[in-house]
Amino acid sequence: GWSRADAKTITSTIVVKAGETYDGKGETIVAVGMGDGSQNENQKPIFKLEKGANLKNVRIAAPGCDGVHCYGNNTITNVVWEDVGEDALTVKGEGSVTINGGAAYKASDKVFQLNKACTFTVKNFTADGFGKVIRQNGGSTFKCTIYIENCTFKNGKECVARTDSKTTQLYYRNMSTSNVKTNWMFPSSSQIHTY
């Protein structure tokens, strides 16, 4: 069920192994003792997805802590962050990461944080309340390739995507925004494409 009465309490990170899929079947997860959901950088992730691990059908309740850590080649399907903590999801290993379906609400700053070179795809997703939906780690120069497809972004204080890298490329189609300050903060508009 989806009700808070059914929520599953965790006190440590759920590690999903290579080649495995964690299917929450709609469960709501509440983290206790793993962080307060603020902008403090020392919170624990709710999930650690090893390289090649997948996650689906989970609602992450407040406090969102440090969200989901991805080590590459991960698919995240129908995951809802009810109240994003420090951030919602971080790419920590090279490879592809695909977010398909789901939503993220109430992010004080970043939703998706890209700390390694990756192909990062977000599709069929809603974010409502954020600073940036996608942020490549500040000052980094590696190349990310970002795809945004069939997404709705609302109430963004800064932008949809921001990078300092001159090699990162972003491709988007069927993206709708409302009350988002600006779409892109990239070194050059030539890095932004439709497809």
Ligand code: DGU
């Ligand atoms: O600013 O390393 O925000 O992974 C310096 C920090 C910062 C990271 C990042 C993250 O970039 O903490 O949450």
Ligand code: CA
């Ligand atoms: Ca951070």
Ligand code: CA
């Ligand atoms: Ca929040």
Ligand code: CA
């Ligand atoms: Ca973080």
